[in-house]
Amino acid sequence: MSGIRVLVVDDERKIRDLVGSYLEREGYAVTLAATGREALDASIRQHPDLIVLDLRLPDIPGEEVARSIREVSPVPIIMLTAKSAEDDRVAGLRIGADDYLVKPFSVRELGARVEAVLRRTGGLRRRVSFAGGRLVIDRASHVVLVDGRPVGLTRTELDLLLALVDNAGRVLTRDQLMTLARGFEADVAERTVDAHVKNLRHKLEDDPHRPHYVETVQHAGYRFTAEPDA
Numbered sequence: 001m002s003g004i005r006v007l008v009v010d011d012e013r014k015i016r017d018l019v020g021s022y023l024e025r026e027g028y029a030v031t032l033a034a035t036g037r038e039a040l041d042a043s044i045r046q047h048p049d050l051i052v053l054d055l056r057l058p059d060i061p062g063e064e065v066a067r068s069i070r071e072v073s074p075v076p077i078i079m080l081t082a083k084s085a086e087d088d089r090v091a092g093l094r095i096g097a098d099d100y101l102v103k104p105f106s107v108r109e110l111g112a113r114v115e116a117v118l119r120r121t122g123g124l125r126r127r128v129s130f131a132g133g134r135l136v137i138d139r140a141s142h143v144v145l146v147d148g149r150p151v152g153l154t155r156t157e158l159d160l161l162l163a164l165v166d167n168a169g170r171v172l173t174r175d176q177l178m179t180l181a182r183g184f185e186a187d188v189a190e191r192t193v194d195a196h197v198k199n200l201r202h203k204l205e206d207d208p209h210r211p212h213y214v215e216t217v218q219h220a221g222y223r224f225t226a227e228p229d230a
Contacts, residue, residue: 003139005029006114007048009039009065010080011058015103019052022107023114036060043069044180047139047162050118052110053097055081063095070096072176074166076121078113080105128165130226135204135213137165146204157200164214164224173221197222 006028010016013034020030031046033039036057043051051069055062066077076098093100098117101110129136136145142158144151153161163172163180172180174193201208215223 003029004050004118005031005046005048007031007033007039007042007046007051009033009036009051009057009062010054011035011056012054015054015080019107019110022111026111028114034058036062036065039065040068043073043075047159048075050076050078050114052078052080052114055079066095066097072163072172072179074121076117078110078117129229131212131229133229135226137161144204151203153200153203156196157203160196160200161204164222168224168226168228171217171220171223177222 004027006023008016008019008023008030009032010019011034016032016034020032023030031042031048033042036059039051039053039057040060042048053062053066057065062079062081066079069075069077077096078099078101079097080101080103082103098121099113101113127136127138134147136143138144139162144153144158144161159180160177163177174190177197178193197214198208201211201214204213205211213224213226215225217223
C-alpha cells in the first residue's frame with residue numbers, strides 16, 4: 001500500500017483518529033480533516049487516492065462536499081453516516097459515492113472496503129505510462145519521465161497534468177482545471193490557464209503545435225487523449 005493516500009473526514013475526533021491510525025498501520029498515507037472546508041482543500045492539495053467522508057459535518061453537509069469534489073475529480077469516495085435507511089444509501093450512491101458504510105462500524109470492515117474500492121477503481125496504480133512508455137507519471141515520487149528522462153514541471157503544471165490524466169477522455173474547462181490545481185477558491189484568468197498548458201505541452205510533446213497528449217477542445221477546454229499502457 002506504499003504511497004496510497006487516503007483522506008479521512010469526520011468531525012468526531014475519536015472516530016477520525018481511530019480510522020486514521022488503523023489505515024496508517026495498514027500502510028496508507030493518511031490525511032485527517034474535521035470540516036467540509038478542510039476536506040475540499042485537502043482533496044485538492046493532497047491528491048488523495050480515496051476519501052472516507054462523514055456526511056454529518058459542522059460547516060458543509062457531506063453530501064455537498066461530495067458533489068463539489070465529484071464535479072472536478074473521479075477520486076473514490078466511501079461515505080460514513082448514521083443513516084441506515086435504504087433511501088439514504090441510494091441518495092449517497094447517486095451523488096457519486098463508491099461505497100457506503102453505516103455507523104457504528106468496525107475499522108477492519110472499513111479497511112476491507114477501502115482496499116476493495118481501490119482495486120475496483122484502479123486506485124492502486126501509482127505509476128502509469130502512455131505511448132509505449134514514452135510518457136511515465138509516478139505519483140508517489142511526483143516524477144514525470146519523457147523518453148526516460150525526468151521533466152522539470154512546476155507544481156501547477158504537475159497538478160494540471162494529473163487532473164487531465166485522472167479525467168482522461170473528459171473535457172475539462174479552464175475553471176475546472178484551475179480548481180483541481182489551486183483549490184476551490186481559485187480565481188485565475190483564462191489566459192493564465194492557457195499559458196500553463198502551453199508550457200506543459202512544450203515539456204511533454206514532440207510537436208507542441210500537434211499535441212499527442214493534451215488536446216484543445218475549441219470553446220470548451222482541454223482533454224487528455226492518450227490511453228494508458230497495459
